[in-house]
Amino acid sequence: MLCRVTLSGLVAASVVTASFDRNLAYSSPSRRHPSLAVPLAHVSKRQTGELFAPAEVNFTHGVASGDPYADSVILWTRLSPTVDSVASDLVPGGVAPIYDDAEGAQPSSKAACVEFKIATDQALTDVVDQGRAYTTSDVDYTVKFEAGGLQPFTTYFYQFNVCDSDKVSPLGRTKTTPAKTQKVDQNIRLAVYSCSNYPEGYFNAYGNPARKDSVDYVLHLGDYIYEYEPDSSLPNRNPSPNRETYSLYDYRARLGSYRTDADLLLSHAQFAWIPVWDDHEVANNAWKNGTENSSGDVFRRRKQAAVRAYYEWMPLRQADMDDSLRVWRSFGFGTLFDLAMLDTRQYDRDLTVLGGIAGLGGNSAEVEKQVDWQNRTVMGFKQEQWFYDQLRESSQRGAAWRVVGNQVVFSRMTLGILGDTPFNRDQWDGYLANRDRVYQCLEEGKINNTVMLSGDSHASWVSDLAWLGKRAYDEDTGKGAFGVELAGTAVTSSSPVGGTPKFAANLLSQWLISQNPELQWQDLFYRGYFEMSIGYEAIKATFFGISDVKKRSDDEVVLAQFLINSGENRLARNPTVGGGRAKSGALKNGRVDIF
Numbered sequence: 001m002l003c004r005v006t007l008s009g010l011v012a013a014s015v016v017t018a019s020f021d022r023n024l025a026y027s028s029p030s031r032r033h034p035s036l037a038v039p040l041a042h043v044s045k046r047q048t049g050e051l052f053a054p055a056e057v058n059f060t061h062g063v064a065s066g067d068p069y070a071d072s073v074i075l076w077t078r079l080s081p082t083v084d085s086v087a088s089d090l091v092p093g094g095v096a097p098i099y100d101d102a103e104g105a106q107p108s109s110k111a112a113c114v115e116f117k118i119a120t121d122q123a124l125t126d127v128v129d130q131g132r133a134y135t136t137s138d139v140d141y142t143v144k145f146e147a148g149g150l151q152p153f154t155t156y157f158y159q160f161n162v163c164d165s166d167k168v169s170p171l172g173r174t175k176t177t178p179a180k181t182q183k184v185d186q187n188i189r190l191a192v193y194s195c196s197n198y199p200e201g202y203f204n205a206y207g208n209p210a211r212k213d214s215v216d217y218v219l220h221l222g223d224y225i226y227e228y229e230p231d232s233s234l235p236n237r238n239p240s241p242n243r244e245t246y247s248l249y250d251y252r253a254r255l256g257s258y259r260t261d262a263d264l265l266l267s268h269a270q271f272a273w274i275p276v277w278d279d280h281e282v283a284n285n286a287w288k289n290g291t292e293n294s295s296g297d298v299f300r301r302r303k304q305a306a307v308r309a310y311y312e313w314m315p316l317r318q319a320d321m322d323d324s325l326r327v328w329r330s331f332g333f334g335t336l337f338d339l340a341m342l343d344t345r346q347y348d349r350d351l352t353v354l355g356g357i358a359g360l361g362g363n364s365a366e367v368e369k370q371v372d373w374q375n376r377t378v379m380g381f382k383q384e385q386w387f388y389d390q391l392r393e394s395s396q397r398g399a400a401w402r403v404v405g406n407q408v409v410f411s412r413m414t415l416g417i418l419g420d421t422p423f424n425r426d427q428w429d430g431y432l433a434n435r436d437r438v439y440q441c442l443e444e445g446k447i448n449n450t451v452m453l454s455g456d457s458h459a460s461w462v463s464d465l466a467w468l469g470k471r472a473y474d475e476d477t478g479k480g481a482f483g484v485e486l487a488g489t490a491v492t493s494s495s496p497v498g499g500t501p502k503f504a505a506n507l508l509s510q511w512l513i514s515q516n517p518e519l520q521w522q523d524l525f526y527r528g529y530f531e532m533s534i535g536y537e538a539i540k541a542t543f544f545g546i547s548d549v550k551k552r553s554d555d556e557v558v559l560a561q562f563l564i565n566s567g568e569n570r571l572a573r574n575p576t577v578g579g580g581r582a583k584s585g586a587l588k589n590g591r592v593d594i595f
């Protein structure tokens with residue numbers, strides 16, 4: 001049983017009791033593992049009882065909410081010390097984290113006390129839940145509350161303040177999910193993101209749905225941060241620390257820098273997020289036993305640091321962190337849809353490509369040899385089983401749609417120059433048996449209305465889910481498909497053909513759709529995001545391109561729009577896919593407007 005550890009005996013009599021254990025950041029991600037959480041007894045023993053004065057802390061990194069349920073949601077903020085003797089120049093606009101074992105820095109003996117309240121109104125008068133807790137350097141001064149007692153599919157407003165003071169955070173807004181059996185009386189709208197590389201540009205894509213107030217929830221499919229040594233060509237766009245991230249200190253500082261982008265702060269403050277990680281939350285081309293340039297103990301320590309910092313900084317729940325740092329989890333949105341958020345990257349992925357291409361260079365010959373092994377998996381067999389159970393249960397309970405948040409592109413992708421050999425084995429193309437098992441599950445379970453969402457690739461790929469080589473598929477009508485894949489481009493990370501002018505990039509897209517029958521729209525040129533509007537009869541997906549990520553702006557272009565009609569398991573042809581028009585890239589049987 002968890003005991004309630006408080007500072008009340010130590011601090012001045014005027015301070016009302018707060019606790020450490022209401023702050024979920026202390027179990028980031030799991031209290032049962034010494035390297036992955038903070039033993040509260042140690043924290044409270046070390047505290048002198050001294051609290052930061054309101055003027056000594058600031059809500060520099062804004063507020064955030066996430067992992068909405070029908071009756072609760074996670075609320076996040078950070079009490080950034082404004083006076084900090086260590087490395088105060090590390091985070092633009094704020095103060096860096098100051099404690100990390102590896103760096104030998106001493107934890108601070110001072111605590112900050114914070115309160116939250118959540119209400120149905122913007123003036124915060126109709127308060128539904130409130131609470132207070134401490135935060136310390138042990139958790140990088142982050143704060144995570146679970147706000148409870150909420151009504152389903154309802155908008156709430158929340159705010160934090162330094163205890164017993166009028167120093168308040170920005171106001172946040174959030175929304176619970178519909179109750180599982182609820183019929184949803186309006187479309188549910190999502191914004192879907194991946195690959196936000198801070199040095200490469202401004203996060204305009206995050207800000208636009210907030211400015212338009214166009215969605216209900218935000219999904220992030222990973223690469224929320226990048227671990228690389230900063231190398232921005234833009235002024236003030238080099239995040240801390242000034243090196244590739246390895247330590248807990250590094251990952252905290254990196255997350256702290258990213259969380260100063262004004263558009264990211266806006267999105268976090270306005271929408272409940274449902275995030276998962278991809279590789280760069282740890283390091284490039286991660287798999288279960290390493291990354292591009294870390295393995296063994298270095299990798300294990302690096303991953304622990306990265307995961308711990310992620311859980312401190314992100315508004316997500318702990319799924320079952322005793323299970324190999326499991327992040328995969330699911331959400332129900334009434335009878336409208338179920339959302340499975342997968343981890344095809346860090347949980348239990350078999351060997352990936354760590355250099356070289358198509359069997360040449362790096363370890364790619366070794367990977368090439370393994371791609372069709374039956375015992376190979378991108379998710380780990382435990383997660384696979386869970387995923388197939390989720391799909392079946394969701395279909396059996398009669399949820400209208402199954403939406404799958406996933407990292408790497410699912411559909412086959414070939415350049416057509418070596419037969420139909422795929423060119424990126426770091427995607428599902430490197431895990432063929434696992435992909436076959438997904439199709440088999442959809443077929444045997446007669447599971448309809450599955451929409452796969454993907455990121456990671458820095459380009460847009462909209463495909464019918466076609467089981468190529470196994471089941472007949474008609475690329476013109478979509479007959480034979482099992483669903484749809486919507487793979488979105490990056491928030492800022494550069495295109496695989498970065499720097500290529502639009503007309504040339506569009507010619508390459510034209511080549512790609514000619515070589516890949518299931519690929520119906522492809523674009524390499526634009527950075528951006530997509531929105532989904534999910535109704536019982538149909539899903540509409542709208543892809544937005546950001547005109548210029550090198551400056552902060554709300555300019556965006558509607559690149560293409562797609563419809564998925566319930567029961568059809570393919571992109572609607574109306575009369576051709578995407579209505580026959582796109583603003584960039586290449587559209588099968590359609591035209592692309594040049595201007």
Ligand SMILES: *[C@@H]1O[C@H](CO)[C@@H](O)[C@H](O)[C@H]1NC(C)=O
Binds near residue numbers: 058061082094169170
């Ligand atoms: C304090 O936080 C606010 C956001 O709540 C931010 O705009 C401001 O720049 C921060 N001030 C400092 C000194 O970090």
Ligand SMILES: *[C@@H]1O[C@H](CO)[C@@H](O)[C@H](O)[C@H]1NC(C)=O
Binds near residue numbers: 244292293
């Ligand atoms: C990690 O690998 C990348 C790509 O090969 C390289 O640029 C970087 O310098 C490496 N970092 C370290 C610390 O070895």
Ligand SMILES: *[C@@H]1O[C@H](CO)[C@@H](O)[C@H](O)[C@H]1NC(C)=O
Binds near residue numbers: 289295296297
């Ligand atoms: C995982 O890494 C360890 C240490 O680097 C190594 O001994 C082991 O063989 C690796 N396992 C696999 C499956 O590569």
Ligand SMILES: *[C@@H]1O[C@H](CO)[C@@H](O)[C@H](O)[C@H]1NC(C)=O
Binds near residue numbers: 373374375376
């Ligand atoms: C996986 O399957 C391949 C090919 O059948 C086999 O060579 C390999 O030893 C198997 N690996 C494990 C860990 O069973």
Ligand SMILES: *[C@@H]1O[C@H](CO)[C@@H](O)[C@H](O)[C@H]1NC(C)=O
Binds near residue numbers: 395446447448
């Ligand atoms: C899926 O769709 C097919 C064809 O429209 C239909 O025959 C089948 O009953 C549907 N399955 C479920 C579980 O709704």
